[in-house]
Amino acid sequence: MGRHSLPDQYGAGGSDPRVRARRRTVAVAAVLVLIVAGGAAAAVRSGLLSFGSSCQDDAVRLKLAASPDLAPALRAAAARARSADITSDGQCVAVAVTARESYEVADTLMAGRSPDAQVWVPDSDVWVQRVTANRAATQVTAAGNVASTPVGVAVVPASAKSLGWPDRTYSWIELAGATLRDDTLRLGAADPARSATGLLALTQLSTAAAGLKDGDTQAAAMMKTLSQRTSDTDGQVLGTLPRDSSGTEQGNPRRNQALVLTEQSAFTHNSSADAADDLDMFYPKDGSPRLDYPYTLVDQSRLTTDQSRAAIRFMTYLRRPEQRGLLERSGFRTTGEAPKAVVARAGGSSPQPYGESAPQPATEAAVEEALGMWTITVQSARITTVVDASSSMSETVPGTGRSRMDVTKASLLQALATFTPEDEIGLWKFSTKLDGDRDYRVLVPTKRLGDRSGDGTQRDRLSAAFSGLEPVANGATGLYDTTLAAYRAATSSYAEGKFNALVVLTDGVNQDPGSISRGDLVEKLQTLSNPERPVPLIVIAVGPDADRQEAEQIARATGGSGQQVSDPAQIHSVILKAIVAAGAQGEQR
Numbered sequence: 001m002g003r004h005s006l007p008d009q010y011g012a013g014g015s016d017p018r019v020r021a022r023r024r025t026v027a028v029a030a031v032l033v034l035i036v037a038g039g040a041a042a043a044v045r046s047g048l049l050s051f052g053s054s055c056q057d058d059a060v061r062l063k064l065a066a067s068p069d070l071a072p073a074l075r076a077a078a079a080r081a082r083s084a085d086i087t088s089d090g091q092c093v094a095v096a097v098t099a100r101e102s103y104e105v106a107d108t109l110m111a112g113r114s115p116d117a118q119v120w121v122p123d124s125d126v127w128v129q130r131v132t133a134n135r136a137a138t139q140v141t142a143a144g145n146v147a148s149t150p151v152g153v154a155v156v157p158a159s160a161k162s163l164g165w166p167d168r169t170y171s172w173i174e175l176a177g178a179t180l181r182d183d184t185l186r187l188g189a190a191d192p193a194r195s196a197t198g199l200l201a202l203t204q205l206s207t208a209a210a211g212l213k214d215g216d217t218q219a220a221a222m223m224k225t226l227s228q229r230t231s232d233t234d235g236q237v238l239g240t241l242p243r244d245s246s247g248t249e250q251g252n253p254r255r256n257q258a259l260v261l262t263e264q265s266a267f268t269h270n271s272s273a274d275a276a277d278d279l280d281m282f283y284p285k286d287g288s289p290r291l292d293y294p295y296t297l298v299d300q301s302r303l304t305t306d307q308s309r310a311a312i313r314f315m316t317y318l319r320r321p322e323q324r325g326l327l328e329r330s331g332f333r334t335t336g337e338a339p340k341a342v343v344a345r346a347g348g349s350s351p352q353p354y355g356e357s358a359p360q361p362a363t364e365a366a367v368e369e370a371l372g373m374w375t376i377t378v379q380s381a382r383i384t385t386v387v388d389a390s391s392s393m394s395e396t397v398p399g400t401g402r403s404r405m406d407v408t409k410a411s412l413l414q415a416l417a418t419f420t421p422e423d424e425i426g427l428w429k430f431s432t433k434l435d436g437d438r439d440y441r442v443l444v445p446t447k448r449l450g451d452r453s454g455d456g457t458q459r460d461r462l463s464a465a466f467s468g469l470e471p472v473a474n475g476a477t478g479l480y481d482t483t484l485a486a487y488r489a490a491t492s493s494y495a496e497g498k499f500n501a502l503v504v505l506t507d508g509v510n511q512d513p514g515s516i517s518r519g520d521l522v523e524k525l526q527t528l529s530n531p532e533r534p535v536p537l538i539v540i541a542v543g544p545d546a547d548r549q550e551a552e553q554i555a556r557a558t559g560g561s562g563q564q565v566s567d568p569a570q571i572h573s574v575i576l577k578a579i580v581a582a583g584a585q586g587e588q589r
Contacts (some may be wrong), residue, residue, distance in 0.1 A: 059092035060310035065115055067123035068235060069264055070147065070293055071099035073330040074121065077323050081314065088313035091306065095119075095314050101233060102127045103194040109298075110137045119311050120298050121146055123291045124196030129364050140296040143311075146318055147332035149264040150288035150358060151197050152281050154347060156242060158250070159185050159257040160280035166349040169285040172201070173208045176222050179258060188229040188256035190237045192374050197234050200289040201260045202226075203362045203370040208286060219373065224420060227378040229256060237261070238269055245277060262291055263354075266346040267331030281347035287359030293332075365573055372576025373418050375499060381579075382424040382495040384446045385412065386486050387469060388479075388506040389429040392545065394471040395507075397567060404507055404543060405471050407568035412466045415572040416459065421450025424495060425458070427465050430482040431475030432512050439478025439512055440485060446493065476511035479504075480521045483537070483554065490535045491528050500535045501560070501582060503575060507542040509550065518550065525557040536560030536582035538575065542568050 066074050078095040086093050100115070102122035108115045109131045120140060122128065131137045153175050155163065162185070163170070163178060170178070179187035192198035202223070209219035231237040240256045242249035249255060263281065270278045295315050297303060303311070317323060324334040331342055338348075338355040348354040362370075376383075393405040400407060419425060426446025434441045449459040483504055490502040510518070525537065537560035539551035544566070551562030561581050563574045 059094040060088060060306045061094045061096070062119055062307060062311055062314070063117040064095050064097045064119040064121065064314075065100040065105055065117040066097055066121040067102050067293065068099040069123065069262070069268070070121060070330075070332070071097055073327050073332070074146075074318075077318055077326055078314070080323070080326075081317055086313065086317055088310040089306065091310070093310045093313055093317075101194070102196060106131055108138075109140065110134045112136050112138055114138060115298060118298055118303055118307055119314075120296045121293055122196075122296075123293055124200065125292055125294050125361070126196050126199060126367055128294050128296060129367075133364070138299050140298050141300045142294050142296050144295050144315055146293040146295050146315075147327050147334055148290045148292050148358075149262045149332055150283065150290050150354070151200050151260065151262050152266075152283045152288050152354075153187070153258055154261040154266045154269075154279040154281050155185075155258045156250075157277050157280055158245075160282075163282075165280050165282060166352050169352060170282060171208065171286045172204045172284045173212070175258075175282060175284060176205055176226075179225075184251075185258060186229060186253075186256045187226065187258045187260070188231065188237055188240045189226055189260035190234045191230045191232055192371060194232060195234050196291055197262055197265075198230070198260055199367065199371060200291075200362065202374060203367050204284075204287070204289055204359075206370040206373060207362065207366055219418075223374055223377040227374075234262070234265060238265065241279075242277075263333075263342065263346045263348070264291075264331035267342055270345050270347060271331070279347045280349070281343075281352065281354070283348065283352045283354045283356075285353055287356070288354075289362065290358045292361075365577075368577040368580055369573050372573075372579045375579050376418070376423065376576075377420060379499045380422045380424075380497070381419065381499040381501070382446060382493075383499075383501045383503060384426040384428065384486060384490050386428040386430060386440070386482060386502065386504045387412070388431070388477060388508070388542070389434075389469060389472050390431045390475045390477045390508060390511070391471050391473060392477075392507050392543075395543075397543075397569075400567075403471070404568055405469060408505065408542065408571060409466050409469050411569055411571035413463065415575055416462060416466065418572075418576075419449055419459075421457075421459075422448060424448050424498070425462055427462060428482070428486055429469060430478055431472040432478040434472070434475075434478075438481075438485075439515070440482040446490075477506060477508040478512040478515060479506055479508075479510040480518065481512060481515040483539075484516065484521055484524055487525055487528055487535070487537060487558065491530070491533070494533045494535060499579065499582075500533075501538055501579065502535060502558075503538045503540065503578075505540045505542055505571065506546055506551075508545045509547050518554070522554060522557045525554065529558045531559070534559055534582075536578075538563070538578040538582065540565060540571060540574055540578075542571070 075097040078097050082094055105115045105120055106127040128142055131140055179185050190198040192202045206219050237259055242255045266279050266281050297311055327334050328339050343354050394403050397404055397407050424446050427444040428440050428442050430440040432439050443465045444461050447458045451458045486502055494500055537555045537558040539555045539562045541548045541551040541564040548562055548564040555562040561578050563578055565574055
């Protein structure tokens with residue numbers, strides 16, 4: 001059979017009557033393709049559509065530094081965002097997440113440097129407050145919160161049972177007291193100077209102790225005991241638990257049976273395959289403070305518009321239900337309610353008050369005061385206090401009916417109660433020509449508070465000297481010569497291993513015409529100051545007649561700080577705040 005033949009009309013030389021129609025169809029289809037393609041391109045540019053990695057080549061790239069506990073969840077969320085081609089103003093958002101200790105980033109920012117990140121998510125707002133309070137710091141702008149987790153006390157099962165868990169509830173003071181009474185229940189924590197978890201618990205303890213008789217002494221004792229069992233970071237503190245349930249491990253004096261810990265850390269520990277025992281979680285009945293993971297933009301004025309908008313876009317992405325679910329599966333809370341699965345895995349059980357609202361966040365002053373007490377309690381201090389005794393100290397503090405000197409004495413006695421027997425404290429007073437041509441007099445040389453002299457201790461002598469301070473009739477303010485002499489004495493008697501400082505309180509400006517000039521004083525202080533043996537000068541300007549700018553200039557010459565108070569009753573808290581600032585300055589050197 002021959003080859004099939006086409007009908008004549010389709011044969012060679014024939015014409016197809018449908019060609020024109022087909023051409024019209026092709027032309028219309030081409031137009032539709034162009035319209036659809038153009039629409040799709042516009043949709044991609046607007047962020048409505050995405051195709052694979054079509055926009056990744058032109059992505060807005062952000063570096064995000066996150067607290068180590070949160071970093072894995074944020075890294076997973078960032079990967080999801082890239083896979084889904086999440087866009088901001090038509091450009092993909094590509095976020096690279098790195099784990100950074102919150103205190104390290106805060107130190108970098110407070111030194112005025114860049115942390116090499118456009119977004120910072122520390123574990124707590126306490127770090128943000130510290131940065132924003134420092135005028136010389138690289139500033140950050142809070143844009144919201146990513147998650148939260150409460151702080152409590154996690155205990156190994158045998159010890160938890162001995163404490164009556166879960167039926168018996170405790171306050172923070174009661175829990176700390178239980179560990180002080182029984183050496184078989186050792187309480188560990190991360191260093192409050194480096195850990196918001198440790199610092200918030202410490203603030204809660206200090207605040208509770210303040211309402212008790214001899215509360216300051218109790219707080220100092222608790223801090224001293226806790227300081228012997230601190231780890232540098234939250235990650236390291238879990239390594240202090242017994243590695244198994246053997247008597248050897250449980251009785252090892254280096255092992256802790258209880259830890260100040262977040263719910264999320266306990267969740268992660270209990271979820272790990274190598275956990276020797278699941279921890280049980282105590283939520284103190286006087287409230288569990290919370291880490292709140294603030295989402296902040298770093299040095300926003302230097303960010304491009306695209307970077308700022310992309311950073312906010314990623315934050316809103318984290319608030320989607322699927323990302324909140326990701327955070328909860330990592331042990332975090334994303335709403336005001338306590339997820340039952342998270343609480344149970346963290347070791348919580350009713351009637352522990354894990355579902356109660358967190359207490360009001362501690363004030364910045366309370367946090368700084370607790371950290372100041374920690375610094376001087378843990379490290380031990382050598383501090384000489386120099387008090388203005390000029391006649392102006394007899395003036396009345398408005399609204400109190402008491403003189404500046406009387407209120408100052410009360411505040412100094414309050415501060416004295418927070419120091420331990422190992423601390424070295426001394427007292428000078430100054431006016432003009434108190435000792436021949438000298439403007440100052442040493443009332444109590446700087447020695448250990450526990451040292452005995454005659455029938456009493458150094459603490460007794462100081463208490464009597466503080467109580468006996470009186471303004472000098474017609475006395476002026478011999479500030480410059482006194483400050484130089486006191487600083488020379490403080491640096492020449494530097495105590496290794498202790499926090500050394502000189503505190504000068506004055507309610508006026510220098511009034512000794514025969515003294516050195518301010519410029520000469522600053523120059524000599526700079527010469528005497530030694531970063532290897534730091535003795536920060538803390539100058540506190542008291543009342544409206546004192547010059548804060550002068551106080552700051554003089555103090556900065558030694559790495560210290562100038563402070564001003566309108567009410568001498570604030571002296572105690574200001575000294576503690578200045579000690580924290582001086583300690584942070586020393587760590588940055």
